[in-house]
Amino acid sequence: MQEMVEVFLLGKKYTVPAELTIMDAMEYAGYKLVRGCGCRSGFCGACAVVYRIKGTTEIKVCLSCQTKIEAGMCVGQIVSYPTNKRTFDIEEIKPTANIMGQLYPEIYSCIGCNACTKGCPQGLNVMQYIAYAQRGEYERCAHESFDCVGCNICASRCPAQITHSAVGLLARRLTGKYIAPECEHLELRVKEIEEGKWNVELKKLMDKPMDEIKDLYNHREIEK
Numbered sequence: 008m009q010e011m012v013e014v015f016l017l018g019k020k021y022t023v024p025a026e027l028t029i030m031d032a033m034e035y036a037g038y039k040l041v042r043g044c045g046c047r048s049g050f051c052g053a054c055a056v057v058y059r060i061k062g063t064t065e066i067k068v069c070l071s072c073q074t075k076i077e078a079g080m081c082v083g084q085i086v087s088y089p090t091n092k093r094t095f096d097i098e099e100i101k102p103t104a105n106i107m108g109q110l111y112p113e114i115y116s117c118i119g120c121n122a123c124t125k126g127c128p129q130g131l132n133v134m135q136y137i138a139y140a141q142r143g144e145y146e147r148c149a150h151e152s153f154d155c156v157g158c159n160i161c162a163s164r165c166p167a168q169i170t171h172s173a174v175g176l177l178a179r180r181l182t183g184k185y186i187a188p189e190c191e192h193l194e195l196r197v198k199e200i201e202e203g204k205w206n207v208e209l210k211k212l213m214d215k216p217m218d219e220i221k222d223l224y225n226h227r228e229i230e231k
């Protein structure tokens with residue numbers, strides 16, 4: 008017989024199968040997830056939830072598509088978080104020592120509490136990549152934040168009100184545009200594609216079944 012657990016989803020009590028993820032449990036309970044649901048695979052960062060196990064004091068955060076439901080979970084959603092993402096034209100800004108501070112001055116209010124790192128479902132050292140951003144070490148910030156999925160769980164916990172995902176994104180854009188070495192063979196390949204040289208191969212690829220395309224992608228050669 009299927010094991011069932013009692014949980015509280017958005018303030019209401021439900022009994023759901025124990026093997027479900029939090030996201031699946033919400034749908035099992037009848038919620039139609041229009042917001043707070045995207046890739047279902049831990050990549051898009053849309054499904055952050057906050058929860059507490061009934062009777063405990065600790066508040067926890069996680070991606071609901073990646074976390075199993077547990078007996079006594081009291082779950083609330085973070086379907087949207089009011090981040091403070093600045094707009095900029097990457098063609099106009101440069102990776103100067105102070106550009107990050109100009110766009111995101113709040114990074115210098117970090118008090119080193121490490122709440123951002125503790126909450127990150129990707130296991131990133133978030134406090135460290137903010138420290139790199141403070142020091143103008145954009146390439147290091149870009150690498151340290153590379154696997155950020157933009158769930159903004161860190162931002163929801165930060166007493167300095169930093170929008171970490173936006174800081175990491177700026178560092179990665181500066182790195183990609185100005186700091187990382189040019190990749191000549193990639194530029195050549197893009198030019199060839201634009202000129203139509205690969206049209207036949209691309210058409211053949213697009214006509215393949217989806218599973219075969221996924222397999223090719225998953226086993227592609229990755230340049231060091």
Ligand code: SF4
Pocket residue numbers: 052126127128129130131133154155156157158159160161162171172
């Ligand atoms: S760094 Fe922040 S926004 Fe990015 S994955 Fe971690 S918690 Fe989510």
Ligand code: SF4
Pocket residue numbers: 116117118119120121122123124133134137161164165166167168169
């Ligand atoms: S949560 Fe905010 S204040 Fe605390 S270490 Fe992270 S960036 Fe700094």
Ligand code: FES
Pocket residue numbers: 043044045046047048049050051052053054070071072073156
């Ligand atoms: S739905 Fe995309 S990370 Fe959970």
